[in-house]
Amino acid sequence: MPVIPKFVGERIKRREDPRLVSGTGTYVDDVKLVGMVSAMILRSPYPHAKIISIDVGKARAADGVVAVLTGEDLRGKIGSVPCVAPAERVPFHPVLALGKVRFVGEPVAVVVASNPYKAQDALDLLDVDYDPLDAVVDPEKAFDKDAPVIHEEFGTNLCMRSEVPNPQVDEAMRKADKVIKFRLVNQRLAPAPMEPRGVVAQWHPGLKQLTLWSSTQIPHLLRSQLAEMLKLGENHIRVIAPEVGGGFGCKLNVYPEEALVAYLAMTLNRPVKWIERRRENLAATTHGRDQITYLEVAAKKDGEVLGVKASFVCDMGAYLHLLTPAIPGFSGLMMTGCYKIPALAFEQKFAFTNKMSTDAYRGAGRPEAAYIAERVMDMVASEFGLDPADVRRKNFIPKEAFPAPTAGGLVYDSGDYNLALDKALAMVEYKKMRAEQEAARKQGRLIGIGISSYVEICGIGPSALLPPKLKGGGWESATVRIEPDSKVTVLTGISPHGQGQETTFAQLVADAFGIDIDDVVVVHGDTAQVQYGIGTFGSRGTTVGGPALMLTVQKLQDKMKKIASTMMEVPPDQLIFTERTIAMASDPSRSIPLQQVVDAAYGYKMPIPGVEPGLEEKTFYEPSACTFPFGTHVAVVEVDPETGVVKFLKYVAVDDCGKIISPLLVDGQVHGGIAQGIAQALYEEVVYDENGQLVTASLMDYAVPKADMLPHFDCANTITPSPVNMLGVKGVGEAGTIGSTPCAVNAVLDALKPFGIRHLDMPLKPEKIWNALRNAKKA
Amino acid sequence: MFPAPFEYHRAGSVKEALSMLRQFGDDAKLLAGGHSLVPMMKMRLATPAHLIDIGSVRELSGIREEGGKIVIGAATTHAQVETSDLVRRKLGLLAECAALIGDVQVRNRGTLGGSLAHADPAADYPAAVLALDGEVSLESESGARTVKADDFFIDLMTTAAQPGEIVTAVRFTPPAPAAGYAYLKHRQPASGFALVGIAALVTLDGKGNFQSVRVGVTGLCAKAFRAKAVESALAGKGRDAIAQAAAHVTDGADALSDIHASSEFRSELARVYTRRALEQALARAKS
Ligand SMILES: Cc1cc2nc3c(=O)[nH]c(=O)nc-3n(C[C@H](O)[C@H](O)[C@H](O)COP(=O)(O)OP(=O)(O)OC[C@H]3O[C@@H](n4cnc5c(N)ncnc54)[C@H](O)[C@@H]3O)c2cc1C
Secondary structure (H helix, E strand, O other): OOOOOOOOOOOOOOOOHHHHHOOOOOOHHHOOOOOOEEEEEEEOOOOOEEEEEEEOHHHHHOOOEEEEEEHHHHOOOOOOOOOOOOOOOOOOOOOOOOOEEOOOOOEEEEEEEOOHHHHHHHHOOOEEEEEEOOOOOOHHHOOOOOOOOOOHHHOOOEEEEEEEOOHHHHHHHHHOOEEEEEEEEEEEEOOOOOOOOEEEEEEEOOOOEEEEEEOOOOHHHHHHHHHHHHOOOHHHEEEEOOOOOOOOOOOOOOOHHHHHHHHHHHHHOOOEEEEOOHHHHHHHOOEEEEEEEEEEEEEOOOOOEEEEEEEEEEEEEOOOOOOHHHHHHHHHHOOOOOEOOOEEEEEEEEEEOOOOOEOOOOOOOHHHHHHHHHHHHHHHHHHHOOOHHHHHHHHEOOHHHOOEEOOOOOEEOOOOHHHHHHHHHHHHOHHHHHHHHHHHHHOOOEEEEEEEEEEOOEOOOOHHHOOOOOOOOOOEEEEEEEOOOOOEEEEEOOOOOOOOHHHHHHHHHHHHHOOOHHHEEEEOOEOOOOOOOOOOOOOOHHHHHHHHHHHHHHHHHHHHHHHHHHHHOOOHHHEEEEOOEEEEOOEEEEEEEHHHHHHHHHHOOOOOOOOOOOOEEEEEEOOOOOEOOEEEEEEEEEEOOOOOOEEEEEEEEEEEOEOOOOHHHHHHHHHHHHHHHHHHHHOOOOOEOOOOOEOOOOOOOOOOOOHHHOOOOEEEEOOOOOOOOOOOEOOOOOHHHHHHHHHHHHHHHHHHHHHOOOOOOOOOOHHHHHHHHHHHHHO | OOOOOOEEEEOOOHHHHHHHHHHHHHHEEEEOOOOOHHHHHHOOOOOOOEEEEOOOOHHHOOEEEEOOEEEEEOOOEHHHHHHOHHHHHHOHHHHHHHOOOOOHHHHHHOEHHHHHHHOOOOOOHHHHHHHOOOEEEEEEOOEEEEEEHHHHEEEOOEEOOOOOOEEEEEEEOOOOOOOEEEEEEEEOOOOOOEEEEEEEEEEEOOOOOEEEEEEEEEOOOOOOEEOHHHHHHHOOOOHHHHHHHHHHHHOOOOOOOEOOEOHHHHHHHHHHHHHHHHHHHHHHOOO
16 A cells, blocks of 8 residues: 655645646636526726716617616616625615716626627617716815715715824824834725636526626625625525636625626526626726825834824725725734834725725735835834844844734734744845945945835634624634545635635645545535635635634544544544554554445444434634734845836745645745735836826736746745644735735835935836936936 | 627738738728737727738748848748747847747737738837838739838838738848847836837947947837937947937937826937947947
């Protein structure tokens, strides 16, 4: 018998990749059903306009057209697109615009036709008469007296104002050697997943059952929300998230098209498909970030930060999506980063604007927070002429302080921030690079070194921390079934879409039962197969889904040990799983094949007292607390003084996500994260012009990073297990994004320091840098 | 991203393509690599009723030497140009330029003739073809003619090619083996096209001074052009003159402006890249 290897901790390749890279995966657009018709959506070309009339006559009469519907046709038929996060003012969010359009890309009408070509032809025949209105584009101007009001019923564009006051902050300001004031912008970004959204809906009239395929991160939560919008029982809806080609938070949502396509399938009694086009994706899939922060930092000459006061303006867009107003909270709460800053106070104003809604985007609030914290550290360093690494060390929460309560009211689980910083600095040869930087400066070369020591929050729980209106909580579920042939089926409540849990979960299960990884199948993303689950977002898949899985595995192990115990006449607590057997820990030669135990459980010819037949267990795991991954990224860049072009000379990332199940997957998550984080720092920006037109409406203008725009990533880890879960894991899905943005920005600004350039807002495009240099030289 | 209805025709020869062009008139568009036309059709910015595919017309494809000239068929792909031994040896500038167009997929489909005929203001090839003094061969049912690159680009997406005419080839007289060249490009970060692209081709006299200089510019203005002011400022001069001469690249230029670069910044990029391209060309040239 070949020895079965151990899998946890090994650099094994993702088991999902062969089908994905060979084109044999099934994405929504691969779902083809008999009699299926295509839906296509007419979208508003205006940021803000009254709809005077819509002439659907020509479109309805066009060849191949099955149906044409407008907002009026749906009045009272489909509920509001939901927002579950608390806000003072929550507007009704229609599936198709009613009376007015409020952003470019808002759905106005839908055409259903025999195929997408006919649908597009008919779309071109729709005639909408708009009366354009002035638009609110700049969130800081949304509260002006003469600003147009987007939702008349509120009489204001203020969605909400929230405040976390702290009188100690004022004292910190008094004690400070200097109060440093500045303004930061976390610009609006488009998540731009490789696969846009898509929905297929099928209605079984006899069963009154709806099956909906959607490219979503949250099949169960989507089912709950759809049930409400469509007034159907949850047990009459099956949601399937097939392969999902990237979500990054934008598919942690419920969209008008999901309800609309379902409604069309139900009323037309035919399967309906809608596949989002790239231009729609950029205009009408939630955006991320878009927060402006005014900061006051109380600091001592030695670099100690005594307090931070912040005032945010956060752009909600025109409507509130599922979690829109919940995102900026994290930016505030996590703003003190890895630092023992004793006093924090902040105020946040949430503005309605004539733009697409913002919502979660990879990091969701934490990249903004890390950007603030890490710019604060560099500002303090440069104010007092200190080394930015020293300023970080000065302010780090020491490793003895964990679990560490923070000024934001959180409790960090575990951390060793110096360890990650030291490792990253060693990898980049910090001292040597500083010397090279000095020498290069003398030759007129602009080299910069940027550090970012980030901490973030993952696996958010217990459930009370989540919005009260959210159908689910912070928990996660798992079912594990040992089949009669001793193969293992895992049903996980998370819905991975690139994170790779078909691999990591199989690694865990294989090792636990002493079986091969190929004996394990991980099923997810189908509400008809899998028990209710929450989904994959916020780096929670392994952090919360992992313990749910392993608790279930333990239940099964206990049951199997009980059975084996009666068969072997060895007490259960002396048994272990190894090499497809259950064996005595002290003498593994005394063993019984796993299959015999499975046979006993399923065959049940000899009933075992207190043990039911079958081998299937289930767990709903409620986490006791959040986890806080951390790390340090260091970048060395060179800025071309003539063109403002930034070139990376080195990029080092040391990430600590607690225990590592799959090193290759951790690297993969970090690589992708860094790519998106650097893109925020240097390239990406959703641009609306001053009238509210979307300028970055295609990938010809929205600068998603390409491989040749990114440096080589030198990745490493430190391992500080989390005490809050049995796996010691912390989450790594967003870490790269969170660590990299401030790192890249700090590096560029460090390069520009000799010119007295204190700060530039992202993205640090060549022209911006060139302009800053030019102005500095003039001055 | 679904084009309006159209009829697809595959031409077997230039003659057949020309007769189809006559037959379908304004309703027809030639289809080469489809990498500019098809995206426009998908967005319904172009809605031709007939597509005449010239991609498999044998006589339009391939690279050959003919009476001391190098002739590149219009339907030759960027990848073929980039990797052709002949082009690399004798028209290094063109190979260098082709290698910087788009990505591998684009270079495997897009064609030289298509790129020139499309005349996108940010396309790469026009700069190199101008610097190399290429001649565009055109054919219509009433005959063939040749237009020098200098006269080919008229305006934004407008060329000297008339309705009913097909670009059949581009002819180049290879520069002297001692000539130096460089194509430098500042990529627009989203599209990868040239925010500014500068092609420089220089020869030196016995003293190492510039004997001839040709500079092609793309991306800066609505159409690609030759920077004649730069060229004449360098005649007979040496390395020291480059910086000053390069600044003339924007003389009289009506620079484009968009979210990726203001006209001011584009102009600055043009000046810097012109200087660098000339420096690099000079370094590669032998006297
Ligand atoms: C993702 C992407 C990235 C790109 N990046 C770049 C880049 O970095 N730099 C760059 O320069 N280009 C770039 N391109 C454009 C690419 O090089 C195109 O292939 C090229 O510009 C057009 O060539 P084509 O053969 O594809 O022409 P087509 O798209 O087939 O045709 C373009 C136009 O020219 C006409 N036409 C074609 N052939 C002839 C002919 N022989 N005679 C007369 N008219 C003709 C057609 O009727 C049409 O109007 C990119 C394209 C894509 C899709």
